[in-house]
Amino acid sequence: MLNKTSLRNPEVGQILADLGVSHHDLALPYLARISGEDFKRALARVLENDPELKSFTEPEKFVLFSYWSDRGDASELARATEQHPDWLPYAWFGLAKARANTGDFRGAYDLTQRYGDTPALPRVSSNTVDRIQLESRFRAAPDNYAIGYELYRAQKKDGRIDDALETVRHFSERNGTPAYWKYIEGELWAEKQNYDRAWKAWLKFHDAQSAK
Structure with a gap:
């Protein structure tokens, strides 16, 4: 040999x-x-x-x-x-x-959106809950993924991108949380046109997916 x-x-x-x-x-x-x-x-x-x-x-x-x-x-x-x-x-x-x-970084991130994998996201409740109520629920249960995800969606819908980013990063920066939080973080940074951080967040998502 x-x-x-x-x-x-x-x-x-x-x-x-x-x-x-x-x-x-x-x-x-x-x-x-x-x-x-x-x-x-x-x-x-x-x-x-x-x-x-x-x-x-x-x-x-x-x-x-x-x-x-x-x-x-x-x-x-x-x-x-x-x-x-x-x-x-x-x-x-x-x-x-x-x-x-x-x-x-924008060119790099754009390629991830064209050809990269998209994670499965949590299902959203059909019952509409307003952002203020969700913020209250999240304060009471800050480790609850479902509440955090619904709050992020409500904040994004209301145009509160910075608040949505803070909610998402509460999960994405912690070890052991679902990889989709890192993917969503990348999307929010891209909305803010910070493609450097969008690319880095996507890389963390990719690494987390690859480690499965």
């Missing part, structure tokens, strides 16, 4: 590189083992051999673009998705991180 020492052998490395980039079934396992300039060179050869990624299944594309976003050139990823818009459903997260790294 190949180990790290054998992988560092130039002759073995060249053989693996030639095999990895020229055989579809070996491409992803090979790319998983390398990083840095070796990864960039190997990825370039994979794309040269299959520029449209026609031999890759949908799950394989997700894996490929995950490697690309973590280890590849962000500017090359951006150029590639401009030339191949049909790759965006697989590449969007890497592209969003690249945009955030250049300070384009």
Whole structure:
């Protein structure tokens, strides 16, 4: 079995590189083992051999673009998705991180809204309760998710975005609370056009979802 020492052998490395980039079934396992300039060179050869990624299944594309976003050139990823818009459903997260790294937080957050997952939200009672009553209930039961969620909705409906944000962050900043609070926090920051914080809140939501 190949180990790290054998992988560092130039002759073995060249053989693996030639095999990895020229055989579809070996491409992803090979790319998983390398990083840095070796990864960039190997990825370039994979794309040269299959520029449209026609031999890759949908799950394989997700894996490929995950490697690309973590280890590849962000500017090359951006150029590639401009030339191949049909790759965006697989590449969007890497592209969003690249945009955030250049300070384009709005562009990053917009991609999460186009392609990211939307959490299941609590069901809302059909009985209408006004905001003042909900605020009173929330003071009496500040750990109740259902009351907190209805209060947030009432505050948002009344245009009290700062109050809604305070209610949501009461939950989103605590460990162990449902991930949807972090998602909603991102939406509220976006409403305030603070896309830096919207992106960071969405990332926390993404991390919480991934940890399940």
